[in-house]
Amino acid sequence: MTKPSLTKRIRSLRPWLGLASLLAGLLLWQFAAQTGNLPSFILPTPVDVWSRFVRAAADGSLFLHMGVTLAEILSGLLAGVAAATCLGYLVAKSRLLENLLAPYLVASQAVPLVAIAPLLVIWFGPGMFSKILICALIVFFPVLVNTVVGVRAVPPALYDLMGSLRATRTQILFKLEVPAALPIFLGGLRIGATLSVIGAVVGEFVGADQGLGFLINVGRGQYDTSLVFVAIFALVVMALALYGVVAWFEKRLLIWQNTVDSHL
Amino acid sequence: MSTDPILTVSDLTVTFPDNNGGLRALDEVSFEVRSQEFICVLGPSGSGKTTLLRVLAGLFPPTAGEVNFGDHQQPRHGMVFQQSNLMPWRTVLENIRLPLELTGAADAESRARALIDQVGLTGFENNWPRDLSGGMAQRVSIARALIHDPDLLLLDEPFGALDALTRERMWMELSRIWQARQKTVVMVTHSINESLFLADRVLVLSARPGHIKLDLEVDLPRPRVDDIRYTPPFGQLARKLKAAIE
Numbered sequence A: 001m002t003k004p005s006l007t008k009r010i011r012s013l014r015p016w017l018g019l020a021s022l023l024a025g026l027l028l029w030q031f032a033a034q035t036g037n038l039p040s041f042i043l044p045t046p047v048d049v050w051s052r053f054v055r056a057a058a059d060g061s062l063f064l065h066m067g068v069t070l071a072e073i074l075s076g077l078l079a080g081v082a083a084a085t086c087l088g089y090l091v092a093k094s095r096l097l098e099n100l101l102a103p104y105l106v107a108s109q110a111v112p113l114v115a116i117a118p119l120l121v122i123w124f125g126p127g128m129f130s131k132i133l134i135c136a137l138i139v140f141f142p143v144l145v146n147t148v149v150g151v152r153a154v155p156p157a158l159y160d161l162m163g164s165l166r167a168t169r170t171q172i173l174f175k176l177e178v179p180a181a182l183p184i185f186l187g188g189l190r191i192g193a194t195l196s197v198i199g200a201v202v203g204e205f206v207g208a209d210q211g212l213g214f215l216i217n218v219g220r221g222q223y224d225t226s227l228v229f230v231a232i233f234a235l236v237v238m239a240l241a242l243y244g245v246v247a248w249f250e251k252r253l254l255i256w257q258n259t260v261d262s263h264l
Numbered sequence B: 001m002s003t004d005p006i007l008t009v010s011d012l013t014v015t016f017p018d019n020n021g022g023l024r025a026l027d028e029v030s031f032e033v034r035s036q037e038f039i040c041v042l043g044p045s046g047s048g049k050t051t052l053l054r055v056l057a058g059l060f061p062p063t064a065g066e067v068n069f070g071d072h073q074q075p076r077h078g079m080v081f082q083q084s085n086l087m088p089w090r091t092v093l094e095n096i097r098l099p100l101e102l103t104g105a106a107d108a109e110s111r112a113r114a115l116i117d118q119v120g121l122t123g124f125e126n127n128w129p130r131d132l133s134g135g136m137a138q139r140v141s142i143a144r145a146l147i148h149d150p151d152l153l154l155l156d157e158p159f160g161a162l163d164a165l166t167r168e169r170m171w172m173e174l175s176r177i178w179q180a181r182q183k184t185v186v187m188v189t190h191s192i193n194e195s196l197f198l199a200d201r202v203l204v205l206s207a208r209p210g211h212i213k214l215d216l217e218v219d220l221p222r223p224r225v226d227d228i229r230y231t232p233p234f235g236q237l238a239r240k241l242k243a244a245i246e
């Protein structure tokens, strides 16, 4: 009788363990920065970073830049996912289209996005649009590939089922293909969401006057390393939140394939 | 039993394209199915049994020949596949309801529940297919094939994946459902016993390309109980089928 209650207690401690380890990490960092006697522009202490955060939050600049980057990420993600899903569906359905597009798709994967980001900024200016484009491009490929794989993985026998029931094209799309392709598609979306954050920051590094990538550049230029840390943490929080949203959707939409949750 | 044919198949030929002149799966197959008849199709592997069912279901047109459905222009089909072929993202109830969702019937829910009762799955309405045993999944797909009250039931080795005991229980259930609901059934099987337990008539297909080698009337009394397999008429029919298959 004592055993299950003990494992239960350990389990209820689990979230606190993560927090404790984070706290320990912060303490270690503070300790290292102080005893190493490093100047603040090389390695600021957590306390430095915190006070810099408070300052940037108080004058509103942090949230302005976060807002800009978030807007770029979300618009880019939306555009990239929409385009990749539509094209991916058509490619999955047509070998001809696949063969026509294959060289471009392979080439687009061979070109590192970081290398063409400057080009896009030259063409489309330093504003938000070029960042949205970079986000959309970086998101495009994994979502496209997963859409194609997902749609092609629909069991042929289920097409036979829908056919024997005289289902229309639209019914086959919404009642068979969409739900059947969803697990693999959402896997692509999860990768895309993570990449979109990278895309926005890369774009802002190359040329921007707003956004967290811009803020990192500013901090570096002014030897305000605490500000760089603040911007990085803001990015981490945003990336985690985005990932969390997708993971939450995944869990909600795919309850039919979740095995019994081991954490509950 | 009425005698007007609900389904007439004449000179049905199916050739699949391949590298050397096409692969002939069915060769001038002709037969008639009367309303409320239970037909079994026997034949060696690759003789075109599944192909025949898929043509009857209208999944693709035959290379030559015709399939006519009497006065029903667009007959409704209920199809049961060799594997239970359920949608894993739908619960038992939602899977059974699917055919009615496609046509938009208002009483889908209550009809699905009634059928769940009939196939003995009460209490499993909200289970996911992954939680079902093979026999339960196959009963779900039988219920799904019945819910829109089809004119013609097409069954492709529906019990092939089941163990002997479950299979024989399913025979009983199927023949009970068939008699209660007055359906016309075309069922593909590998098993002589199964065909003699269930069918009014057994068609035997030859090895590829499949053509009809034997069209055997099964005049065993109904309801057919377990012991029937030890009676002389059953044995004679079984011998005839066996000879035709080999």
Ligand SMILES: Nc1ncnc2c1ncn2[C@@H]1O[C@H](COP(=O)(O)OP(=O)(O)OP(=O)(O)O)[C@@H](O)[C@H]1O
Binding pocket: B016, B017, B023, B024, B025, B043, B044, B045, B046, B047, B048, B049, B050, B051, B052, B208
């Ligand atoms: N879509 C297809 N394209 C090409 N060839 C096919 C196709 N479907 C079936 N065939 C071929 O037609 C022949 C008959 O196949 P079918 O599946 O109808 O046989 P079957 O009698 O159902 O066999 P089994 O008892 O093993 O299920 C086989 O040789 C098969 O390879």
Ligand SMILES: [Mg+2]
Binding pocket: B049, B050, B051
């Ligand atoms: Mg078959």
